[in-house]
Amino acid sequence: MTDTPYLVHGVFWDGQPPGTSAAAGPKVVDPAKAIADAGGPVLRLQSPDGDFRELGLHSGARLGFRVVQPGRSCLGHIQVQSAASRRHILCASAAPAARGKQCERCFVLDESRLMHDFHRGGRVTPGLRDYLMQEHWLYAATFAGGATKVGTASGPRKWNRLAEQGAATATYVARAQDGRVVRILEDLVTAEVGLTQQVRSAAKADALLQPLPPGDLLATNARAAADVRALLARTAVGGFETVAEQWVRPAQADALHAPGQRHPYPHALDQGQHGFGIAALSGANVLAGLDGTDAVFVVNLSQLAARTITLGDYSSEVPAVQESLF
Secondary structure, eight states: OOOOOEEEEEEEOOSOOTTEETTTEEOOOOHHHHHHHTTOOEEEEEOTTSOEEEEEOOTTOEEEEEEOSSSOBOOOEEEEEETTEEEEEOOTTOOBOSBTTBOHHHHHHOGGGGGGGGGGTOOOOHHHHHHHTSOEEEEEEEOTTSOEEEEEEEGGGHHHHHHHHTOSEEEEEEEESSHHHHHHHHHHHHHHTOOBSOOOHHHHHHHTTSOOOHHHHHHHHHHHHHHHHHHHHHOOOOSEEEEEEEOOOOGGGHHHHSSOOOEEOSSOTTSEEEEEEEEEEETTEEEEEOTTOSOEEEEEGGGGTTOEEEEOSOOOOOOSOGGGGO
16 A cells, blocks of 8 residues: 555546557458557546556456545646647646546646637637647547537547546548638537537436447437438538548447446445456446455546546445345
């Protein structure tokens, strides 16, 4: 065990998409191994010195931690330097979080929030403009309960964005020349087709308790994607091309989207000791095994973001009356 307190920044899927290599780009590989290795999901932690540590969340790993202080702390803010570079600035006062995962000062200074108003004429910094002027993708993503949203992703994070979202299935419907055009299209789809731009993390976790059959989700997504493409075919907006490309879900998410008996994790992540084995991961949701029971649980790790923990060989307590779970 260690007494070092770490500030949790969240779950990230920054690894290579299926069938690619960081050094050589796309290559011929064993598809099963490529998809199993895709994404390299990690829990990103900030040490008291400001350094970052990443814990692998691959299937078969174990995660043990203790929440050591109440409330959430500010995660700092982002400076976007170019299309390929951004800098994370630590919160100067290590203040409590006041707006989501940031203090008021860091919220105001965070450049990443400005991108959402760029297409409406909002101001942006030179670095953020460089980021927004690269190729972007428009997608329709469907989650385990059938909720479907429209969203955007930059070219370099085309696959990773959907992996972090925890989609059950998704389709890319347009390739836009830049981030301004893709956000105009996103707003148009919401207004005309009715697709939301956000699905709450709690709703994603709840849906994974009883995911809908894969065939139903594929059909739901296909209908939504077809509706979006039909809208795009008649819009006067330029600067994009319509596409029909299926996103490939990481294999380590499959067990969470398959039929099976699972239960909500019985402990809040804002206090106490927790420890479990990782059987699968979809977005920030873990299919977890607890010591002392054969039951499996869905743990929403997004609830840990901006909380302070120590790592160790902890175990989650199994509810005393297990019959209530079954």
